[in-house]
Amino acid sequence: MLYVTHLLSPLLMLVLPLFLGFLLHRRLKVGWSLFGVGALTFIGSQLLHIPFNAGLTALLANKVVPAPPGDWTLWVNAAVLGLSAGLFEEVARYLVYRFGTNSARTWRGGLMFGAGHGGVEAMIVGALAGLAAMSMIALRARGASAAPLPPELSAQLTAYWSHPWYYPLLGSLERVFVLCFHLSGAVLVLQVFTRRSLLWLGAAILWHAVFDAVALYTLATVGLYWTEAVIGVGALLSVGMVFALKPARVEVVAQRR
Template identity: 40%
Template sequence: MALSVVVTFAVVVLLEIVVPLALGYWIVRRFGAPWRVFLLGALFFIAVQVVHTPLVLVTQAPLYLALLPSGTTTALAGLAVYLGLMAGLFEEVGRYIVYRYYFRRRGIPLTRENGLQFGAGWGGVESIFVAFLVLSGMVSYIVLTGDAGVIPLPDDPAVQAQVEALRALTPLDILPGLAERMMTITLHIAWSLMVLAAVVYNRKALLALAVLWHAAVDAAAVYLAQTQGILVTEAVIFVFAVFGLAYIFMEWRRMGAKAAS
């Protein structure tokens, strides 16, 4: 067991929880968007996943098996596109419904500040959930690679291979996950503003664009992670995140100009 790996695990867990909360706090202080909107973003992300996640778990294996006769590459690509579209449809249509019906009925203004905070809550709670998964990974690493032999392991080659893979971990294997969370939060804010714009300007094309953009990011992540490795995957997500950040600034100025007119 390497102490540097344990420390990296702990730092990643801490930052994946603290950064989204700090972002929400900054938005409250800087723009006056209430914590309530951050919590609504978190709540509706969970609500969408209650339906989305079980549906994906039930359907992805049969779809992959159905596509497998066409070749593993085709099957993986088809599965990646399917998973991406499912994520895009559920999450972006979910955002649209919340803005158009829930926000209006509750008298929550459809402002750029609230769109920013809603996206921070949506992406932030996802980051917090991932942090708990990383925490479970840290516990597994400590238990299975510790010198004290916390639990007896079966003399099974598959189990031994998993333990050796854990022992081979370095901090550089863990840090990309933290970078991905930060980039994903950026994208969730961009998508939240784009869907908000679809409601405010009554332009369904922006909703469709948000769905396709989200689908492209998730599909690329699934496919590239299996074929090109983590570094290439994170590089592609970084490019998407840069476009997301550029869109945030563009839409922020446009909504500000509209509000001032």
Template identity: 30%
Template structure:
């Protein structure tokens, strides 16, 4: 049986991962006055380049067995793929759909859209799936729900939820907040690349994104097994990202002042 406390926390996590992005957009929209268009384009960019294009590549790589799963090579591939698709996606969306939205507030709006839809689609929906599985386990209907899976896979799902701790469950929420901050910071690097017409910063964003994703990828491949070490690294990246975001505001504002003075 999945404990009642775990089920309650999963429900809280679903609500948090759904409302946190929405509340963030409302708050910063009123504070920074960016166009809601930037938020929508950010969300669309994530969906198109990650949920569609990157997912198609992953399906092809796994089905053709070009790269063996559960290896360091696959972890590196996954981290680089995430960096390339997400950062190139940002670049394309700003370049072609936000030609007149290149200020700091526009980067914030886009970042909130990108990070927000990720939090909902990956965070909230993952917890929702865990809730459905947990209720099925407690009601004894898990075998019917996973009737297309073999016995070993069903037992793996059961054990992962029955034996999970509240701390381990809560770490997923913290990770979504950390990732939210990192995604906004990466948006500013790409936007800076476009404003300065220096595509080298796009490469920097790709490599930084791959670096951030490499540790979780290695954990998923069971190459690194200490989850607390992984979350500690992601937390460190989030702190650095937050400081960077604050610094970019003055940098972008200075750029605007220079352009006006000319």
């Protein structure tokens, strides 16, 4: 059964974002192009976000930037990583709203935009998880007939196959929760234009920073199961934000700010 769930979880990560896009397309009558715009926005943000985090890590390793005190290391790391994710991803959303397509500037369009943003992240994670699963299956299939594996790789293989059958499905469940978060992020940034206040961009960055930082801190302190529960609460709050910010009337495209 563990073989099945190790392969099923990546498949769900690939399919669920497309299913969400299909629902939005059918129910809200919004075009698929915004899903692609959201996907490209995420990829573009990571072209800057990943080098930034790598550079910051190098500065800490070389003691160019002072490291936080020992008791504060985990808190500071979680806060910095959460804030960097919020800055790069939410500012990227803002720039697309500001200089990109006007069709994203409605509640419905923002949802499809957010689905593409979070969806491509889920699909990338799913593809990597699928490759890892196939690699681990191949290594396990080698059996005793092949040369012994290096100790570190052997330990990883043992750990990978020691979990209960449902454990791999937590990854796909987490992607559902994160998709909900990205819908809220897209709708929050949209308020910059519908309500004409940059404070909403700050709110989106802060919400992103808190969501990621709490997840990172929880994972490091109480483990994966509690982390998924915490992310699940964040997903419920995200869905609440999405519907709280739903306009009462038929939407028109917001004016450029």
